[in-house]
Amino acid sequence: MTGATTPDVSTRSYRERLIPGPGLFIALLLVVPAVALVLTPVNAAIAVPTGVIVYIIAAATMLLLSPTIRVAQGRLIADRATIPVDQLGEIELLGAEALRAAIGPGLDARSFLLVRGWITRGVRIENVDPADPAPVWILTTRHPRRLADAIAAARVSDS
Template sequence: MSAAPTQSTSSAGYRERLVPGPGIFIALLLLIPAVALVLTPVNAQIAIPTAVIAYAVVAAAMLLLSPTIAVADGFLTADRARIPVDQLGEIELLGTDALRAAIGPGLDARSFLLIRGWIKRGVRIQNIDPADPAPVWIITTRHPRALADAIEAARTE
């Protein structure tokens, strides 16, 4: 269910939707027996159909509310936050252990975070805008190298 980043012209350098992986939707199947178990004493005939509808609604909400990361038109957009790429400094690629350390106890509370627990890699990007209170952006992504390359390419345009 993960979308590969799009690589094209300067108007759309990178785009990734942080949708949950298949494992999340498989685990979410436990919602069906849970809802059915609660509704069976009330009305056994509607228990299973209601449980399936509840699963579909929650799964659809997870898909529709998944944030997007994009690099386009000179901006890095992470969900609803947006920053010009010329205000970004050094980019560090984070593997599983480095990501855990980056968002651990040493994290600066002012940092901008776009973290999804089902994605185990990311990037840490220095923010060089002196007027911005967030010193660093930490973003989870399935394609950290492609995101870093897109930011670098957008800076040179």
């Protein structure tokens, strides 16, 4: 693991929901006047309330469909994908530039990605399982160090 400290037993489990930041919800507010503009010629009385309802539905959908990254019971779970931590190799912490390079043109198409554009940091985790076609997992996370420490702690506790 690149640059990791000794894992602490208290970091054995990890959970993070990759919800969008407040800026995206503010930008999404533009749906209210857009819907109102379209509906005003049809029925002006329902234009703004319908815009608000569309906003609430869109915001709720973004929240409910946000993936989760977890480390629990000796497994890394990224949305619906899961892998035992003993099948994971070196972990590289990625800042904004390193993440951009990791998912750029040089990316191996077989890699497993859980990337959200509103999160600018992440981890690149080597997959050492010879039966798994994905050579690496690249995950965006707001807390790359905590995720790496949780994986390391889970490896230690499984040993």
